Amino acid sequence: ENQVEHSPHFLGPQQGDVASMSCTYSVSRFNNLQWYRQNTGMGPKHLLSMYSAGYEKQKGRLNATLLKNGSSLYITAVQPEDSATYFCAASSNTGKLIFGQGTTLQVKP
């Protein structure tokens, strides 16, 4: 069964800290891994995509790494506006994205 699991489910860092989250996936015909951010009551927004194990990507204060069957996402110097739920989604060649349940980040000012 295709599935994606997140760890932890909730993060509550202080402003200025580094937030660290990860996901593991089990997906047949894996193509790429994508990270999304969702603010409450809105649709998810795509952050970045990664294609092969060992791939690293930096986008502003976001740093992501694709591992074998997993991914880690770091947000440096977190700010209150970073508070959101972050989803990892594994893409298969069938055209589907499989989402995990997400990590909720709430930054304390």
Place this chain on the structure above:
Amino acid sequence: DGGITQSPKYLFRKEGQNVTLSCEQNLNHDAMYWYRQDPGQGLRLIYYSQIVNDFQKGDIAEGYSVSREKKESFPLTVTSAQKNPTAFYLCASSMRGGYNQPQHFGDGTRLSIL
């Protein structure tokens, strides 16, 4: 600005009633998707369409129906056969060959049972 518009933002359904959720995009994307999100959960795929006049069932299609008569429109009907329809519904689109393309989401429709 290009984007995806979902309407209405909030919708209430009576028992035994079918309701239709609207999704329109002006991104010129070929592929469109419908997801359901329950509180504290990830997104589950209901239906997807890679091209006009064609669509496939996702993981939880029972009790739902769709049509794709125009490239820019992908309405979702929640039928009375869907016994637990209360959820947040999200529509998305992507360029053709969607599995390696990011998906662009609307801001959702929240459906509740009266």
